[in-house]
Amino acid sequence: MNKETDVSTMNDPHVLDLDHSVGERLPLDVYDADFDRRDSEVTGRASWKFERLQHFRELDNESWDALDRGDWDESLRLLEGMREGLADAIRGEMSRGNPFHxxxxxxxxxxxxxxxxxxxxxLQAECGRPTRVVRDEVIHPLEGERPLPEVVVLGGRTLYEVVYTEEGLLDSAVRFTDPEVVQRWEAFIEQLYKGGEDVVSYTDRYVFRLPPPRLAVD
Incomplete structure (x- = not known):
């Protein structure tokens, strides 16, 4: 991983705060439809996703269900089975000039x-959807009592703060379209991306040597 990701230009811990009073709360079904529509309209511009939380719960995901049963080999096999569908979807993004980072x-x-x-x-990176990894201590100076939110920026025009329950289930989103808010977050994610380590390199170097994960029993 690169020695350091430079966030010195954002030394105010509140610079990335998202004021929900200027956003619009979207229930999950509305968010899904709104995201799909706006994403399909993006051409000739990159989109970005910032993932901060360290645990989520997945629904309707056979690979996750296999992990939940303790079958790590089957979980990985099912992930690999998604390759063709992922490659098709990513080719569609690239044909619109809309790479998703x-x-x-x-x-x-x-x-x-x-x-x-x-x-x-x-797997997504191998299919053409680039991801870079950043250590959590890099962003600690920008966090207060709570971690930074989960954020998606579509084509430099729309920002979604993706909201999860305490259990890690996808709940809803808050949509922002103020250009200053969108551009600030887009620049921040892009800066982190430039200083991060490619996910293929990180996984090969660190993740592959780990023993199979075990989910905690409720």
Whole structure:
């Protein structure tokens, strides 16, 4: 991983705060439809995703279900089975000139979720959707009592703060379209991306040597 990601230009811990009073809360079904529509309209401009939380819960995901059963080999096999569909989707993004970049914040030792997700992100990267990994201490100076939010920026025009329940389930989103807010976050994610380590390199160097993850039993 690169020695340091420079966030010195954002030395105010509140510079990335998202004021929900100037955003619009979207229930999950509305968010899904709104995202799909706006994403399909993006041409000739990159989109960005910033992932901060270290644990989520997945629904309707056979690979995650296999991990939940303790079958790590089957979980990885099912991830690999997604390759063709992912490649088709990513080719569609690229044909519109809309590459989707992701920054994944990691804290070591990895949570079971993150160990699993990084295998999936590696697969996406191999199919043409780039992801870079950034250590959590890089962004600590910009965080107060709460971690930075999960954010997606579509084509420099729309920002979604993606909201999860305390259990890690996708709940809703808050949409922002103020150009200053969108551009500030887009620049921040791009800066992190430039200083991060490619997810393929990180996974090969660190994640592959880990023992199979085990989810905690409720």
């Amino acid at each position: 992701r920054v994944r914040v990691v804290a070591e030792p990895l949570t079971p979720y993150l160990q699993w997700e990084l295998h999936g992100l590696r």
